[in-house]
Amino acid sequence: MPTPEELLEKLEERLILGEISEEIYKQLKAKLLAKVQPGGGKAGGMSVSDSVVKGDLTNTSGAASVGNIIVNLPPAMQPVPFPPPGGYPQTGGLLACPLCGRRNEMKDTFRCRRCDRDNLCLEHFVKEARMCDDCAAKDAASLAETRRRQDEAERARREEAERLRRQEEEARKAAEPARELELDCGRGVKMKQVLIPAGSFMMGSPDSDPDASNEEKPHHKVTITKPFYMGIYPVTQDQYQAVMGSNPSNFKGGANPVEQVNWHDAVAFCEKLSAKTGINIYLPTEAQWEYACRAGSTGIFSGTGRVDQMGWYGGNSGGKTHPVGQKRPNAWGLYDMHGNVWEWCADWYGEDYYANANDDDPQGPSSGTNRVLRGGSWSSYPRSCRSADRAGFDPSIRYDGIGFRVVLD
Numbered sequence: 344m345p346t347p348e349e350l351l352e353k354l355e356e357r358l359i360l361g362e363i364s365e366e367i368y369k370q371l372k373a374k375l376l377a378k379v380q381p382g383g384g385k386a387g388g389m390s391v392s393d394s395v396v397k398g399d400l401t402n403t404s405g406a407a408s409v410g411n412i413i414v415n416l417p418p419a420m421q422p423v424p425f426p427p428p429g430g431y432p433q434t435g436g437l438l439a440c441p442l443c444g445r446r447n448e449m450k451d452t453f454r455c456r457r458c459d460r461d462n463l464c465l466e467h468f469v470k471e472a473r474m475c476d477d478c479a480a481k482d483a484a485s486l487a488e489t490r491r492r493q494d495e496a497e498r499a500r501r502e503e504a505e506r507l508r509r510q511e512e513e514a515r516k517a518a519e520p521a522r523e524l525e526l527d528c529g530r531g532v533k534m535k536q537v538l539i540p541a542g543s544f545m546m547g548s549p550d551s552d553p554d555a556s557n558e559e560k561p562h563h564k565v566t567i568t569k570p571f572y573m574g575i576y577p578v579t580q581d582q583y584q585a586v587m588g589s590n591p592s593n594f595k596g597g598a599n600p601v602e603q604v605n606w607h608d609a610v611a612f613c614e615k616l617s618a619k620t621g622i623n624i625y626l627p628t629e630a631q632w633e634y635a636c637r638a639g640s641t642g643i644f645s646g647t648g649r650v651d652q653m654g655w656y657g658g659n660s661g662g663k664t665h666p667v668g669q670k671r672p673n674a675w676g677l678y679d680m681h682g683n684v685w686e687w688c689a690d691w692y693g694e695d696y697y698a699n700a701n702d703d704d705p706q707g708p709s710s711g712t713n714r715v716l717r718g719g720s721w722s723s724y725p726r727s728c729r730s731a732d733r734a735g736f737d738p739s740i741r742y743d744g745i746g747f748r749v750v751l752d
């Protein structure tokens with residue numbers, strides 16, 4: 344009498360041979376396992392032979408059984424009649440393969456679990472799939488088709504994701520202000536501007552800087568609340584000529600900074616270029632100027648930190664201005680912030696202004712007699728070219744070491 348374990352083995356064998364469906368196998372296995380569980384009782388009286396298993400599993404009653412274990416099958420799972428009506432061709436006790444007619448011993452034949460063709464010879468039975476050649480081929484084809492559809496769906500999904508990503512990136516770029524822009528001064532003359540981000544910085548000088556004068560103190564935190572554009576160079580003579588129709592400079596050269604311009608000339612230039620371009624153009628506030636000059640640096644000079652690399656001053660200029668953009672830029676792409684020409688700022692100059700200045704976007708004192716100059720010139724000592732250095736000058740004075748650069752919103 345077979346034990347439940349032996350019955351399980353037999354079931355497994357039937358499944359491998361394709362004689363029972365996986366569904367029936369699972370149901371019978373569950374029943375058998377229930378029998379061997381502690382408390383489930385002995386599988387007493389279970390006696391089974393090949394023919395019983397085969398016969399019972401393939402009857403038409405809608406039930407399958409192993410020994411005294413009965414499994415009720417749902418209608419769709421009912422096995423096909425066995426032997427089939429009319430029977431398989433049979434000669435001399437041997438079974439003929441339905442695909443090639445070769446005659447085989449019963450133990451050497453197989454059954455397709457898909458189409459239920461029985462008595463298949465080994466050549467027409469695919470063991471791994473437990474199917475006949477036909478069904479295995481169909482299965483492989485439908486598997487390939489499924490894979491192809493999955494691949495296609497995956498590719499479409501990726502393409503859609505990529506398209507959305509690009510669309511988002513373009514929308515983001517369109518919403519962002521351009522990093523650089525060019526103003527048209529007329530007569531084919533352009534003026535390059537670079538975007539200066541909003542942010543905070545420490546304005547003025549700490550006590551540790553021996554060159555710092557009292558009006559650079561206290562060292563205080565200032566926030567520039569809005570991004571703005573700033574000319575990457577001081578206004579050149581070509582640009583001034585194109586906008587104003589004249590060139591007052593002492594050191595002539597189209598690419599050299601314009602000089603001999605007083606504060607009122609600089610403001611007039613901004614107003615005229617604003618009218619020409621439809622963009623509001625100004626002189627920078629003193630805070631904007633120092634913030635842009637430092638470009639995140641905290642030392643004495645911005646960029647490389649060395650005045651001789653960053654600008655033209657008394658020690659390297661040869662006593663004159665130089666074409667703009669020949670020295671190193673600072674971290675935000677601004678040239679000639681140190682030296683070449685002093686640059687007018689919008690603010691009134693207040694020696695003690697830092698003690699009372701606003702934290703956000705300081706605009707300078709409300710009144711005064713001098714306007715702010717920043718950055719030093721071709722004739723300056725290095726200390727006058729420092730990022731924090733401040734000077735005030737009569738707004739009506741013209742001198743060949745003073746020019747300016749512009750900002751716009």
Ligand SMILES: [Zn+2]
Binds near residue numbers: 442443445463464467
């Ligand atoms: Zn065959």
Ligand SMILES: [Zn+2]
Binds near residue numbers: 457474
């Ligand atoms: Zn088949």
